[in-house]
Amino acid sequence: MLLATFKLCAGSSYRHVRNMKGLRHQAVLAIGQELNRRALEGPSPHVWISQVRRGSSLLGSRLEEAPYSDQELAYIRQGEEAMQKALGILSSQEGWKQESLQPNGDKVLSKMVPEVGKVFRLEVVVDQPMDRLYEELVDRMEATGEWNPNVKEIKVLQKIGKDTVITHELAAETAGNLVGPRDFVSVRCAKRRGSTCVLAGMATHFGAMPEQRGVIRAEHGPTCMVLHPLAGSPSKTQLTWLLNIDLKGWLPKTIINQVLSQTQVDFAQHLRKRLQSSPAPEARA
Structure with a gap:
């Protein structure tokens, strides 16, 4: 699900998809929702981690702020993914x-x-x-x-x-x-x-x-x-x-x-x- 949606966002599928702004907007929002869902599946995080992860609507909101290229959207998505993964690791208190x-x-x-x-x-x-x-x-x-x-x-x-x-x-x-x-x-x-x-x-x-x-x-x-x-x-x-x-x-x-x-x-x-x-x-x- 996430990989297929990201291909739409990054414009790596068909040429006509890259020109469909509405579809790209939906794809970006779907990525943000999927990232949040995956992050919340892990162990219960500390309050300060949970506070950040709950507010993760970064991709959709940025698309509204300015017109980003497909490559820029890919970088934004990658930064968001890094944050979700890192916070997920910190949220687990076992094994340290x-x-x-x-x-x-x-x-x-x-x-x-x-x-x-x-x-x-x-x-x-x-x-x-x-x-x-x-x-x-x-x-x-x-x-x-x-x-x-x-x-x-x-x-x-x-x-x-x-x-x-x-x-x-x-x-x-x-x-x-x-x-x-x-x-x-x-x-x-x-x-x-x-x-x-x-x-x-x-x-x-x-x-x-x-x-x-x-x-x-x-x-x-x-x-x-x-x-x-x-x-x-x-x-x-x-x-x-x-x-x-x-x-x-x-x-x-x-x-x-x-x-x-x-x-x-x-x-x-x-x-x-x-x-x-x-x-x-x-x-x-």
């Missing part, structure tokens, strides 16, 4: 194994997910309001390389509507060159529902950014960051980061697990330093 626990309470968990692989989950509390984190992680995304030494550069290749972007990320080499140069091309989407923000993404294909010589094209699986005010302390933010990466190439699993787990720990430390040293940008108009 602790990888590390820092003195300040930051912890990294992991588990194996069928058809996805090993995923890592960072849970931290940041002593800053949620809007401040949103500004840094979304609005100032391209400045990430200035404060996170694990990232050389992030560029926004295309912006689609208000919430979806295609990005190219060039990762820094790890200490001792255990993991050589990697880059990623991803579709990312950001949604706000009430007091909760979700930033999600996954690997995609973008013709204008082919693989680069000497750099291995790695892939993000369904990944997301969830931000919401800490209960009882609205000036602090609970941040949960689900990470799933296929680094490609030949690497021992022990090295991959060590690198990814440490990447999350380092991210939390670098983010705190950035927020403390950099003044908050002006509020968005």
Whole structure:
């Protein structure tokens, strides 16, 4: 059902279908409904996850806002799918194994997910309001390389509507060159529902950014960051980061697990330093 409907939306079926705006509109709405149905079939999620997933009418509403090409609609659908999959993984509380626990309470968990692989989950509390984190992680995304030494550069290749972007990320080499140069091309989407923000993404294909010589094209699986005010302390933010990466190439699993787990720990430390040293940008108009 979902695959057939998506073919209509993406214009990959017959030529005359691509010119039927009404049918394409119905197809997009059907995809959104199907994604929601599948997401809700899983275990009962936490309140903050459920809050976001219940409001998922993204595809239909965006079609009304602006005329999107078939390719743009495909990217929007892919970003929505990444968000649904990532939230579905986070909603399950079974099977998580602790990888590390820092003195300040930051912890990294992991588990194996069928058809996805090993995923890592960072849970931290940041002593800053949620809007401040949103500004840094979304609005100032391209400045990430200035404060996170694990990232050389992030560029926004295309912006689609208000919430979806295609990005190219060039990762820094790890200490001792255990993991050589990697880059990623991803579709990312950001949604706000009430007091909760979700930033999600996954690997995609973008013709204008082919693989680069000497750099291995790695892939993000369904990944997301969830931000919401800490209960009882609205000036602090609970941040949960689900990470799933296929680094490609030949690497021992022990090295991959060590690198990814440490990447999350380092991210939390670098983010705190950035927020403390950099003044908050002006509020968005």
